[in-house]
Structure formats: structure tokens, C-alpha cells
Amino acid sequence: MNADITVDLGQRSYNIYVGYGLLPQAAELFAPVLKQRRVFIVTDSNVAPLYLNSLTEYLQAAEIQANNVIVPAGEASKNFNQLTRVLDAMLAAKCERSTMIVALGGGVVGDLAGFASSILLRGADFIQVPTTLLAQVDSSVGGKTGINMNAGKNLVGTFHQPRLVLADTSTLLTLKKRELLSGYSEIAKYALLGDAEFWAWLEKNGSTAMENTEMGRAALRQCIIASCNAKAGIVAADEKENGVRAKLNLGHTFGHALEAEFGYDGGLLHGEGVSMGIVMAFDLSVRMGLCPAMDLNRVRTHFTNMGLPTTLPKNGYRPALTSDKLMMHMAHDKKTKDGAITFVLVRGIGKAFLSTDVPTDCLRETLDATLTA
Ligand SMILES: NC(=O)c1ccc[n+]([C@@H]2O[C@H](COP(=O)([O-])OP(=O)(O)OC[C@H]3O[C@@H](n4cnc5c(N)ncnc54)[C@H](O)[C@@H]3O)[C@@H](O)[C@H]2O)c1
Numbered sequence: 001m002n003a004d005i006t007v008d009l010g011q012r013s014y015n016i017y018v019g020y021g022l023l024p025q026a027a028e029l030f031a032p033v034l035k036q037r038r039v040f041i042v043t044d045s046n047v048a049p050l051y052l053n054s055l056t057e058y059l060q061a062a063e064i065q066a067n068n069v070i071v072p073a074g075e076a077s078k079n080f081n082q083l084t085r086v087l088d089a090m091l092a093a094k095c096e097r098s099t100m101i102v103a104l105g106g107g108v109v110g111d112l113a114g115f116a117s118s119i120l121l122r123g124a125d126f127i128q129v130p131t132t133l134l135a136q137v138d139s140s141v142g143g144k145t146g147i148n149m150n151a152g153k154n155l156v157g158t159f160h161q162p163r164l165v166l167a168d169t170s171t172l173l174t175l176k177k178r179e180l181l182s183g184y185s186e187i188a189k190y191a192l193l194g195d196a197e198f199w200a201w202l203e204k205n206g207s208t209a210m211e212n213t214e215m216g217r218a219a220l221r222q223c224i225i226a227s228c229n230a231k232a233g234i235v236a237a238d239e240k241e242n243g244v245r246a247k248l249n250l251g252h253t254f255g256h257a258l259e260a261e262f263g264y265d266g267g268l269l270h271g272e273g274v275s276m277g278i279v280m281a282f283d284l285s286v287r288m289g290l291c292p293a294m295d296l297n298r299v300r301t302h303f304t305n306m307g308l309p310t311t312l313p314k315n316g317y318r319p320a321l322t323s324d325k326l327m328m329h330m331a332h333d334k335k336t337k338d339g340a341i342t343f344v345l346v347r348g349i350g351k352a353f354l355s356t357d358v359p360t361d362c363l364r365e366t367l368d369a370t371l372t373a
């Protein structure tokens with residue numbers, strides 16, 4: 001089977017396969033990158049009852065032995081306790097350096113299992129089997145792994161590229177609608193940061209891609225492939241984020257600040273913070289005279305049509321936010337360099353660029369406008 005995308009990183013290059021109902025082909029697709037007929041699967045308590053048995057059976061049918069460990073579902077599992085549990089389970093199962101680790105789940109499992117594999121016996125290979133839209137378009141590609149610390153999210157981790165990514169889009173059928181939509185924000189992000197044509201396509205086909213119909217499945221696969229291609233290109237150019245890779249943070253400096261205030265218990269999903277954050281990045285760029293207001297309107301309109309938030313929720317839980325609190329989170333973001341925040345700004349749809357030069361009054365106007373909208 002031909003790969004849909006290859007991430008071009010010399011000796012560390014790897015293939016990404018995207019398709020509806022790919023899981024039964026796991027053994028065949030894994031085979032070329034296995035050093036032993038043996039894998040160790042890391043998954044979470046939501047994904048395990050849905051896909052762990054079937055994946056294990058597909059592998060065992062091809063005489064690939066598969067052990068596993070299950071972590072509690074949720075962001076809270078990205079911590080040292082669970083990392084230790086996962087590593088202990090790997091060692092108890094007598095994993096060797098040539099045993100392939102498999103991350104079966106969303107971004108939480110991918111980041112945790114990826115990190116564990118990168119330090120197990122000084123580094124074992126791993127495969128990503130992403131089962132959320134966010135993981136299929138973003139976190140499973142690019143090799144960032146890690147856990148959260150009291151001081152903030154993802155502050156400890158490694159760069160460790162997977163050997164393969166297998167994205168079975170049929171697994172997304174069991175995902176909550178809100179989680180699915182949240183992943184769509186990242187798809188929109190790729191279009192908005194560098195591909196105006198893709199954005200125009202999304203304006204026409206985005207809603208279809210969220211539907212479980214034949215056309216919807218084809219459109220979604222196209223979205224995932226375009227997103228992985230965009231990410232693969234950026235990662236190949238700047239694997240360790242010394243430059244252009246930071247563009248992938250479009251909307252994230254704002255989004256992370258909002259997420260931090262809401263807490264990480266589902267009050268505001270990552271992608272919801274990102275859709276609001278992207279609107280804020282466009283708003284700021286308009287205020288700085290860099291971006292046509294029409295482009296900001298297009299972004300707002302499409303997100304609203306899709307059902308993604310562009311303003312703070314009117315009902316339900318809403319923390320007591322102030323622009324000072326948001327500024328404080330932004331200043332602590334690990335993307336700061338010599339103390340200055342790197343913003344991803346836009347000159348229009350598809351034209352993102354990095355800047356450390358943002359007038360505080362414009363920034364405050366954007367934050368205040370968001371808080372009062
Ligand atoms: N490494 C990277 O480059 C990168 C990039 C973006 C995000 N991330 C990380 O990814 C994480 C967020 O990922 P996420 O949104 O996938 O969260 P997640 O892994 O917590 O998954 C969201 C929820 O969906 C459940 N789930 C997963 N697959 C399912 C399925 N097929 N059917 C039903 N339920 C399913 C999970 O159990 C969880 O409850 C964050 O920790 C973030 O920091 C990493």
C-alpha cells in the first residue's frame with residue numbers, strides 16, 4: 001500500500017497512512033518497521049474498550065505479540081506518575097529496545113507513549129495510531145512528546161519521531177461531536193497559516209467533512225491528508241522549532257491562555273481555545289493594520305457556521321477573566337524567547353508570519369474586545 005504522506009527527515013523519515021477502516025491492515029503496515037514480531041500498546045480507558053481488542057487480534061493473527069497498558073483517559077494522565085506506570089509496565093512485560101511501542105489513542109496517549117518510548121532503555125521506536133481528529137491532523141505527526149508540569153503544559157518532553165502513523169478515520173465515528181469539531185480547528189489552522197486555496201475549499205466543504213456520509217468521509221480524508229502534508233512540510237524544514245515551525249502555533253498563544261484560565265477538565269477544549277485564539281490573532285493583525293478586516297470576517301463566519309466558538313461562552317462555566325490574567329499566561333508561554341512573546345500574526349488568509357514586535361495597546365484592545373464580546 002502506498003503511503004499518503006511521507007515526512008521527509010532523512011534517516012528518520014516515516015510514512016503516514018490515512019483511510020477509513022485501515023486498522024485491520026495494521027500488521028501489514030507495521031511489518032516493514034518492526035524489529036521484532038512484538039509490540040507494546042499504550043492506550044487509555046476510553047479507547048481500550050473500543051479498539052484495543054481488535055488491534056491486538058489483527059496483530060496476533062499475523063503472529064505479532066502485543067502487550068498493553070491502559071492509562072486513565074484525560075489530560076491529567078500526562079504526568080510523571082502515569083509515565084512511571086507506563087515505563088514499569090513496559091519493563092515488567094520485558095520490552096526490549098527493539099520492541100515497538102504503539103500509541104493507540106488521542107494526543108494524550110500519543111504524547112505520553114511517545115515520551116515513554118523515547119526514554120525506555122535509552123530510546124525505543126514507536127508507532128502512532130491516532131484515534132482523535134486532533135491527533136490525526138496534528139499531534140501524531142512531528143515528533144513532539146511530553147507531559148505537563150505544575151508550571152504549565154508540555155514543559156517536559158523530547159523530540160522523538162514515530163516510525164509510522166496509521167490514521168484510521170473510522171475510529172472517529174465513536175468520538176464525541178464536540179471533540180471532532182475541536183480537531184477541525186487545527187485543520188483550519190493549516191489553511192489559515194499558509195494555504196488560502198485550502199481555506200476557500202474548507203469554506204465550501206468543511207461542513208460536509210464533519211458528516212458521516214460517503215462524501216463526508218472522502219472530504220474528511222482530504223482534510224487530514226492536506227493537514228498532515230502541511231505539517232510534514234513545516235516539520236521537515238524545521239524539526240526542532242528554531243524558526244518556521246512556530247507558525248503552527250497560530251491562535252495558540254491566545255488559546256493556551258484561555259485554556260489555562262478554564263482549567264484542563266473539558267470546560268474549554270483545546271480546539272475551542274484555538275478557534276477563539278485564531279480569531280484573536282486575526283483581530284490583532286487587523287488592529288495593527290496588517291490584515292484586511294474582510295479576512296477576519298471570513299474566519300469568524302466560517303467558524304460560526306461550523307459550530308466552533310469565536311467568543312467566550314455566554315452560558316455555562318466562564319472563569320473571571322481579565323486581560324491582565326491572559327497577558328500573564330501569555331508571558332509564561334514556553335514559546336517566549338529572551339522574555340519576548342513570539343506572536344503568529346497574519347497579513348491575510350494563508351499568510352502567517354512570526355513577530356515579537358506587538359504594541360501592548362493593540363494587544364490589550366484585542367483581549368478587551370474578546371472579554372466583552
Ligand atoms: N505532540 C504534539 O505535537 C501535540 C500537538 C497538539 C496537541 N498535543 C497534545 O494532545 C493532547 C490533546 O489531544 P486530544 O484532543 O486527542 O485529547 P485526548 O487524547 O484526551 O482525547 C480526547 C478524548 O477522546 C477520547 N477518545 C480518543 N479517541 C477516541 C475515539 N476514537 N472514540 C471515542 N473517544 C475517544 C479520549 O479518551 C479522551 O477522553 C493535549 O495533551 C495536547 O498537549 C500534542
Ligand SMILES: [Zn+2]
Pocket residue numbers: 138186252270274
Ligand atoms: Zn493545537
